[in-house]
Structures are given as C-alpha cells and as structure tokens.
Amino acid sequence: MKIDAPIGKWIAKLYKDHDQFVDSLLVDYNLNHSEANLLVYLYKDGDGISQNKLKKNLAVDKATISRAIYSLIEKDYLIKNKSPLDGRVNLIYLSSKAKSIKDKVIDIYQSWFQIFTDQIGEEEAQRVLNTLKKMYKIVKNRQ
Helix, strand or coil: CCCCCCHHHHHHHHHHHHHHHHHHHHHHHCCCHHHHHHHHHHHHHCCCEEHHHHHHHHCCCHHHHHHHHHHHHHCCCEEEEECCCCCCCEEEEECHHHHHCHHHHHHHHHHHHHHHHHHHCHHHHHHHHHHHHHHHHHHHHHC
16 A cells, blocks of 8 residues: 555644644633643543653653643642652642533533544544554554
8 A cells, every 4th residue: 555645644634633623612711732631631530640640641741741730730720739658749630620621621522523423424433543543552562
C-alpha cells in the first residue's frame, strides 16, 4: 500500500482541529483543552491520584502537568493535598466545581466524536479508534 502523505499529517490535523473545537466550547468554563483533558482523565479514572501518575498516564512532561494543575487549582477546579502516606507526594482531587461541570465537559468531547459517527457510523468510528490504539502500541513497543 502506498500512502499519499505521512499518517502523522492526518493525525496532526485532526489533533489541531480537535483542540480548536474543544477550546471554543470550553470558553464558558474558563478552560482550555489541556486542562479539560486532565479533568476528563480524573472523571474517568477517579481522583486522589498522584501528580506523577497523572504525568505518566497523560504522557506529558512534568512542566506541562504542573502548569495545568496549578491553573486548575487557581480556577477552583482542583485541590492538591499531601499524601497521608508519603508527605513528598501530592494527590490531586476534583473540586465540587469540577464535579458540577462533569457532564458538560464530557458532552463537549462527545460532540467532537459525534461529528464522525454522524458520517461514518459508530461501528466504523470504533474500528478506527481500535486501529489507532493498536498502531500506538506497536510503535510504543519498538522504543
């Protein structure tokens, strides 16, 4: 199979358009896509997790996660407490403000996905997601 452009081109374009789309819908909540990504992760996998684990699971560097957490604390979306088991570890918790907008934030991300499912159907969209995950694992295992 010959490709007409590197696959990264299409992934990068989708990523950029996704971020712009999500950012435009998050304005009312004084959030951007990076901050909302962190909230979505905490909504899905529960809060009370270490800053280090967040960094690893979101695959971002220490400075990026620190900036996002600090910004979300300033906006009253997150709370940071020292771990009772290890005072060197910061645990990150969702605030009541963050919990109150959970459905709205999830709906914003779902509305991006809906653009595709309206055109190609849920089954094909799921197949694409599964294939991208497989491709990522293949590349990650080569490193």
